[in-house]
Amino acid sequence: MENHPGVNKTNGQAQGKICQFKLILLGQSGVGKSSSVLRYINGQFHENYEATLGYRFVTHSVCLDDTTVKFVIWDTSGQSRYFSCVAEKTRGAHAAIVVYDITAGNTFFRVREWVNMLKSRTSPNIVIALAGNKSDLANKRMVEFDKAQAYAEENGLLFMETSAKTAMNVNEIFLAIAKKLLENGSGGAGQQTLEKSEERGGCCNMCKQQ
Ligand SMILES: Nc1nc2c(ncn2[C@@H]2O[C@H](COP(=O)(O)OP(=O)(O)OP(=O)(O)O)[C@@H](O)[C@H]2O)c(=O)[nH]1
Numbered sequence: 001m002e003n004h005p006g007v008n009k010t011n012g013q014a015q016g017k018i019c020q021f022k023l024i025l026l027g028q029s030g031v032g033k034s035s036s037v038l039r040y041i042n043g044q045f046h047e048n049y050e051a052t053l054g055y056r057f058v059t060h061s062v063c064l065d066d067t068t069v070k071f072v073i074w075d076t077s078g079q080s081r082y083f084s085c086v087a088e089k090t091r092g093a094h095a096a097i098v099v100y101d102i103t104a105g106n107t108f109f110r111v112r113e114w115v116n117m118l119k120s121r122t123s124p125n126i127v128i129a130l131a132g133n134k135s136d137l138a139n140k141r142m143v144e145f146d147k148a149q150a151y152a153e154e155n156g157l158l159f160m161e162t163s164a165k166t167a168m169n170v171n172e173i174f175l176a177i178a179k180k181l182l183e184n185g186s187g188g189a190g191q192q193t194l195e196k197s198e199e200r201g202g203c204c205n206m207c208k209q210q
């Protein structure tokens with residue numbers, strides 16, 4: 001793990017105040033959502049990662065000074081057949097990472113759809129980050145950094161190019177979200193509880209927790 005001043009990863013043990021946040025990853029299939037979560041949680045990368053069916057969630061905590069930020073991370077499928085189910089899962093999200101692949105222009109084009117959906121379905125205070133993943137493949141770049149950055153600025157999004165493969169900016173984007181959530185004064189001990197249907201693992205038959 002890279003070192004950040006005042007930041008420690010934790011195995012979930014409380015340190016001072018605990019804030020729990022629901023964070024959802026959205027984006028087209030194959031952009032690297034699950035790979036980014038695997039990199040963040042386990043520090044691993046798989047060249048051939050299986051497509052996510054529906055969604056899955058994991059928890060991970062990070063300590064910022066005396067506050068433990070506990071993320072409940074929802075990793076969703078980018079396949080269009082799950083769109084309505086995934087849209088339903090944005091309910092109650094405090095934060096989101098909308099991921100595109102810098103080597104595939106269509107994945108950036110779809111970002112607007114996800115961002116608009118988040119803005120229409122979630123609290124106006126939601127923290128949204130835009131991640132241009134696969135930055136290790138810059139020689140195949142189809143989406144210019146400046147274009148994505150301009151879109152992010154216009155829409156009030158955090159923005160970073162990331163690589164789940166090399167780990168570039170993966171910890172950093174989660175950390176930036178945690179800091180923004182705390183700056184906004186969102187969250188509090190035990191504030192977010194999983195909804196009962198979510199704990200059971202599905203909102204419909206298609207969308208089972210893996
Ligand atoms: N070179 C490179 N490959 C990546 C990176 N991130 C993911 N991949 C590869 O891209 C493929 C798709 O990654 P996933 O993490 O499964 O993509 P996803 O967004 O979760 O896809 P769905 O679950 O279908 O929505 C896998 O073969 C990964 O190895 C990256 O940063 N760089």
Ligand SMILES: [Mg+2]
Nearest residue numbers: 033034051052
């Ligand atoms: Mg996936």
